[in-house]
Amino acid sequence: MLKIEDVHTYYGRIHALKGVSLEVSDGAIVTLLGANGAGKTTLLRTISGLIPAAQGRITLDGVAIEKLPPQKIVGLGIAQSPEGRQVFTDLTVLENLKMGTYSRKDKKSVNEDMEMVFHHFPRLKQRAKQLAGTLSGGEQQMVAMGRALMAKPRILLLDEPSLGLAPLLVKEIFQIIQDINKLGVTVLLVEQNAYAALHIANQGYVLETGRVVLEGSGFDLRQNEEVRHSYLGR
Numbered sequence: 203m204l205k206i207e208d209v210h211t212y213y214g215r216i217h218a219l220k221g222v223s224l225e226v227s228d229g230a231i232v233t234l235l236g237a238n239g240a241g242k243t244t245l246l247r248t249i250s251g252l253i254p255a256a257q258g259r260i261t262l263d264g265v266a267i268e269k270l271p272p273q274k275i276v277g278l279g280i281a282q283s284p285e286g287r288q289v290f291t292d293l294t295v296l297e298n299l300k301m302g303t304y305s306r307k308d309k310k311s312v313n314e315d316m317e318m319v320f321h322h323f324p325r326l327k328q329r330a331k332q333l334a335g336t337l338s339g340g341e342q343q344m345v346a347m348g349r350a351l352m353a354k355p356r357i358l359l360l361d362e363p364s365l366g367l368a369p370l371l372v373k374e375i376f377q378i379i380q381d382i383n384k385l386g387v388t389v390l391l392v393e394q395n396a397y398a399a400l401h402i403a404n405q406g407y408v409l410e411t412g413r414v415v416l417e418g419s420g421f422d423l424r425q426n427e428e429v430r431h432s433y434l435g436r
Contacts, residue, residue, distance in 0.1 A: 203228040203388060204249070204280075204357055209258035209268075211241075211248045218244040220412040221258070226357065226405075231379070231389045233399040233420070235433055236409035242392040243285055245409070246359045249390075250282045251275045262357075277305050279356030283363065285392075287346040291335025295326050298334050298345050302352030312352070318385075319348040322378050340371040347378070357388045364395050376402055396433035400424045408433075 204226040211219040219241050226232045234242045247253045249260060251272040260268040267275055281302070290298050299319060303312050320327040323344040329337065334345050343363055350358055360379065364372040376398050383389050393399035400406055403420035408429065416426065423429050 203263060204390070205259075205261045206245070206249070207259045207261075209245070209248060209260060210256045211244055211253055212256050213244070213253075218412055219248065219255075222409070222412070222414055223258075224407050224414060224417070226388060226390050229383070229386065229388055230404040231383050231391060231402055233391045233393055233396075233403040233406045234409060235393070235396050235399065235406060235423075235429070239411075240409040241412040242409055243361055244412075246282060246361050246390070246392060249275075249359060250280065273305055276353055276355075279354070280359065281350040281353040281355035281357075282359040283343075283346045283350040283361065285361040285365065287339070287342040289334040289337075289342050289345045289349070291333065293334060294331050295334055295337070295345055296330040299326070299348050299352050302349040306354060308354075311354075315352055315354060319351055322351075322381060323348050340367050340375075343367065343375065347375075351382065351387075355387060357390060358382065359390050359392075361392045362394060363391070364393060364398065372398065396429070397424075400429075400434075 206222055206224050209219055209222045222245060236242050244253065248255050251270055255268045259266055262278055299316060325341055326344055326348055334342060363375050379389060380402055391399055400420045400423050406418060406420050406423045407414050408416035
Protein backbone atom coordinates (compact mmCIF):
# COMPACT_ATOMS: atom_id res chain seq x y z
CA MET A 203 0.00 0.00 0.00
CA LEU A 204 2.72 2.45 1.07
CA LYS A 205 6.25 1.93 -0.23
CA ILE A 206 9.35 3.93 0.68
CA GLU A 207 12.37 3.31 -1.55
CA ASP A 208 15.88 4.64 -0.90
CA VAL A 209 14.63 7.88 0.66
CA HIS A 210 17.15 10.52 1.68
CA THR A 211 16.07 13.59 3.65
CA TYR A 212 18.07 16.56 4.93
CA TYR A 213 17.58 19.16 7.64
CA GLY A 214 19.79 21.87 6.20
CA ARG A 215 23.16 20.15 5.93
CA ILE A 216 22.22 17.32 8.29
CA HIS A 217 21.64 14.06 6.42
CA ALA A 218 18.70 12.77 8.51
CA LEU A 219 17.50 9.82 6.39
CA LYS A 220 20.15 7.86 4.52
CA GLY A 221 18.46 5.57 2.03
CA VAL A 222 15.45 4.31 4.02
CA SER A 223 13.33 1.61 2.38
CA LEU A 224 10.26 -0.03 3.92
CA GLU A 225 6.76 -1.19 3.10
CA VAL A 226 3.41 -0.84 4.84
CA SER A 227 0.82 -3.40 3.78
CA ASP A 228 -2.88 -2.58 3.51
CA GLY A 229 -4.60 -3.17 6.85
CA ALA A 230 -1.39 -3.68 8.82
CA ILE A 231 0.05 -2.09 11.94
CA VAL A 232 3.72 -1.32 11.27
CA THR A 233 5.96 0.13 13.97
CA LEU A 234 9.20 2.12 13.72
CA LEU A 235 11.63 1.74 16.61
CA GLY A 236 14.83 3.61 17.32
CA ALA A 237 16.57 5.94 19.73
CA ASN A 238 16.00 9.70 19.74
CA GLY A 239 17.54 11.17 16.61
CA ALA A 240 17.30 7.93 14.64
CA GLY A 241 15.06 9.55 12.00
CA LYS A 242 11.62 8.18 12.94
CA THR A 243 9.77 11.50 13.10
CA THR A 244 11.67 12.75 10.04
CA LEU A 245 10.41 9.74 8.10
CA LEU A 246 6.78 10.42 9.06
CA ARG A 247 7.15 14.08 8.16
CA THR A 248 8.72 13.12 4.82
CA ILE A 249 5.82 10.76 4.05
CA SER A 250 3.38 13.57 4.94
CA GLY A 251 5.17 16.00 2.63
CA LEU A 252 6.13 18.34 5.48
CA ILE A 253 9.82 17.80 4.65
CA PRO A 254 10.78 17.14 1.01
CA ALA A 255 12.65 13.96 0.16
CA ALA A 256 15.94 14.90 -1.51
CA GLN A 257 16.15 11.49 -3.18
CA GLY A 258 14.11 8.30 -3.47
CA ARG A 259 10.47 7.37 -4.06
CA ILE A 260 7.39 7.23 -1.87
CA THR A 261 4.40 5.54 -3.48
CA LEU A 262 0.80 5.01 -2.36
CA ASP A 263 -0.82 2.17 -4.28
CA GLY A 264 1.96 2.53 -6.86
CA VAL A 265 1.43 6.28 -7.37
CA ALA A 266 4.40 8.53 -6.54
CA ILE A 267 3.61 11.09 -3.81
CA GLU A 268 7.07 12.31 -2.74
CA LYS A 269 6.75 15.58 -4.67
CA LEU A 270 3.17 16.37 -3.62
CA PRO A 271 2.33 19.12 -1.08
CA PRO A 272 0.99 18.01 2.33
CA GLN A 273 -2.64 18.96 1.62
CA LYS A 274 -2.71 16.71 -1.47
CA ILE A 275 -1.22 13.84 0.54
CA VAL A 276 -3.91 14.25 3.20
CA GLY A 277 -6.50 14.20 0.41
CA LEU A 278 -5.11 10.86 -0.81
CA GLY A 279 -5.75 9.35 2.62
CA ILE A 280 -2.61 9.80 4.75
CA ALA A 281 -3.13 11.67 8.03
CA GLN A 282 -0.68 12.27 10.86
CA SER A 283 -1.09 12.63 14.62
CA PRO A 284 2.11 14.53 15.45
CA GLU A 285 4.57 14.12 18.28
CA GLY A 286 3.69 16.42 21.17
CA ARG A 287 -0.02 16.41 20.19
CA GLN A 288 0.04 19.97 18.77
CA VAL A 289 -3.64 20.62 19.44
CA PHE A 290 -5.12 24.08 18.84
CA THR A 291 -5.16 25.17 22.48
CA ASP A 292 -7.55 28.13 22.00
CA LEU A 293 -10.14 26.04 20.15
CA THR A 294 -12.63 23.66 21.76
CA VAL A 295 -12.33 19.91 21.46
CA LEU A 296 -15.12 19.90 18.87
CA GLU A 297 -13.45 22.67 16.85
CA ASN A 298 -10.14 20.77 16.92
CA LEU A 299 -11.84 17.65 15.59
CA LYS A 300 -13.57 19.64 12.85
CA MET A 301 -10.16 20.95 11.73
CA GLY A 302 -9.44 17.39 10.64
CA THR A 303 -12.25 17.60 8.07
CA TYR A 304 -10.85 20.70 6.35
CA SER A 305 -9.93 18.98 3.07
CA ARG A 306 -12.87 16.60 2.92
CA LYS A 307 -15.47 16.81 0.18
CA ASP A 308 -17.93 14.29 1.69
CA LYS A 309 -19.34 16.66 4.31
CA LYS A 310 -22.48 14.52 4.82
CA SER A 311 -20.53 11.69 6.41
CA VAL A 312 -18.61 13.99 8.78
CA ASN A 313 -21.22 13.60 11.52
CA GLU A 314 -20.98 9.80 11.29
CA ASP A 315 -17.21 9.99 11.67
CA MET A 316 -17.56 12.39 14.60
CA GLU A 317 -19.73 9.79 16.34
CA MET A 318 -17.10 7.14 15.55
CA VAL A 319 -14.42 9.30 17.19
CA PHE A 320 -16.64 9.88 20.22
CA HIS A 321 -17.26 6.13 20.41
CA HIS A 322 -13.50 5.45 20.62
CA PHE A 323 -12.84 8.49 22.84
CA PRO A 324 -15.96 8.95 25.02
CA ARG A 325 -14.04 11.44 27.20
CA LEU A 326 -13.88 13.82 24.23
CA LYS A 327 -17.67 13.82 23.93
CA GLN A 328 -17.90 14.85 27.58
CA ARG A 329 -15.42 17.67 26.96
CA ALA A 330 -16.58 18.69 23.46
CA LYS A 331 -17.07 22.36 24.42
CA GLN A 332 -13.94 22.61 26.57
CA LEU A 333 -10.84 24.43 25.31
CA ALA A 334 -8.24 21.87 24.23
CA GLY A 335 -5.51 23.76 26.08
CA THR A 336 -7.19 23.00 29.41
CA LEU A 337 -7.17 19.21 28.89
CA SER A 338 -4.75 16.73 30.43
CA GLY A 339 -1.90 15.36 28.32
CA GLY A 340 -3.76 12.10 27.75
CA GLU A 341 -6.92 13.89 26.65
CA GLN A 342 -4.91 16.10 24.29
CA GLN A 343 -3.43 12.93 22.77
CA MET A 344 -6.97 11.67 22.18
CA VAL A 345 -7.83 14.99 20.48
CA ALA A 346 -4.76 14.70 18.21
CA MET A 347 -5.66 11.14 17.22
CA GLY A 348 -9.34 11.99 16.80
CA ARG A 349 -8.48 15.02 14.64
CA ALA A 350 -6.35 12.80 12.36
CA LEU A 351 -9.19 10.27 12.13
CA MET A 352 -11.60 13.02 11.09
CA ALA A 353 -9.57 13.35 7.89
CA LYS A 354 -10.90 9.84 7.09
CA PRO A 355 -7.43 8.39 6.49
CA ARG A 356 -6.58 5.12 4.86
CA ILE A 357 -3.20 5.30 6.60
CA LEU A 358 -2.80 6.85 10.05
CA LEU A 359 0.70 8.02 11.01
CA LEU A 360 1.05 8.07 14.81
CA ASP A 361 4.10 9.77 16.32
CA GLU A 362 4.74 8.79 19.96
CA PRO A 363 1.08 8.46 21.05
CA SER A 364 2.00 7.17 24.52
CA LEU A 365 4.68 9.78 25.30
CA GLY A 366 4.30 11.17 28.83
CA LEU A 367 1.12 9.22 29.62
CA ALA A 368 0.35 7.23 32.75
CA PRO A 369 0.59 3.41 32.32
CA LEU A 370 -3.18 2.87 32.48
CA LEU A 371 -3.76 5.46 29.76
CA VAL A 372 -0.99 3.94 27.63
CA LYS A 373 -2.85 0.64 27.72
CA GLU A 374 -6.06 2.41 26.70
CA ILE A 375 -4.37 4.24 23.79
CA PHE A 376 -2.88 1.01 22.44
CA GLN A 377 -6.26 -0.72 22.63
CA ILE A 378 -7.80 2.16 20.69
CA ILE A 379 -5.06 1.87 18.03
CA GLN A 380 -6.01 -1.79 17.58
CA ASP A 381 -9.72 -0.95 17.43
CA ILE A 382 -9.09 1.72 14.77
CA ASN A 383 -7.02 -0.77 12.79
CA LYS A 384 -9.88 -3.29 12.89
CA LEU A 385 -12.06 -0.69 11.16
CA GLY A 386 -9.71 -0.98 8.17
CA VAL A 387 -7.30 1.90 8.90
CA THR A 388 -3.65 1.02 8.24
CA VAL A 389 -1.31 2.30 10.98
CA LEU A 390 2.34 3.37 10.83
CA LEU A 391 3.40 3.83 14.45
CA VAL A 392 6.46 5.56 15.90
CA GLU A 393 6.72 4.59 19.54
CA GLN A 394 9.32 4.64 22.34
CA ASN A 395 7.36 1.96 24.20
CA ALA A 396 8.84 -0.83 22.08
CA TYR A 397 7.32 -3.60 24.20
CA ALA A 398 3.74 -2.39 23.67
CA ALA A 399 4.33 -1.46 20.02
CA LEU A 400 5.77 -4.83 19.04
CA HIS A 401 2.88 -6.64 20.72
CA ILE A 402 0.34 -5.04 18.39
CA ALA A 403 2.49 -4.69 15.24
CA ASN A 404 2.36 -7.05 12.27
CA GLN A 405 5.70 -5.72 11.08
CA GLY A 406 8.47 -3.61 12.56
CA TYR A 407 11.58 -1.72 11.47
CA VAL A 408 14.47 -0.49 13.60
CA LEU A 409 16.14 2.78 12.58
CA GLU A 410 19.61 3.86 13.64
CA THR A 411 21.12 7.18 12.50
CA GLY A 412 18.82 7.43 9.49
CA ARG A 413 19.12 3.83 8.29
CA VAL A 414 16.98 0.70 8.64
CA VAL A 415 19.18 -1.81 10.48
CA LEU A 416 16.59 -4.48 11.34
CA GLU A 417 13.18 -5.54 10.12
CA GLY A 418 10.80 -8.39 10.81
CA SER A 419 7.44 -9.36 12.24
CA GLY A 420 6.47 -7.95 15.61
CA PHE A 421 6.98 -11.41 17.11
CA ASP A 422 10.41 -11.91 15.51
CA LEU A 423 11.66 -8.51 16.68
CA ARG A 424 10.47 -9.22 20.22
CA GLN A 425 12.65 -12.35 20.18
CA ASN A 426 15.67 -10.62 18.63
CA GLU A 427 18.53 -10.36 21.13
CA GLU A 428 19.66 -6.93 19.93
CA VAL A 429 16.13 -5.52 20.16
CA ARG A 430 15.57 -7.12 23.56
CA HIS A 431 18.78 -5.61 24.90
CA SER A 432 18.49 -2.15 23.31
CA TYR A 433 14.73 -1.46 23.43
CA LEU A 434 13.01 -3.96 25.72
CA GLY A 435 15.45 -3.86 28.63
CA ARG A 436 15.59 -7.65 28.79
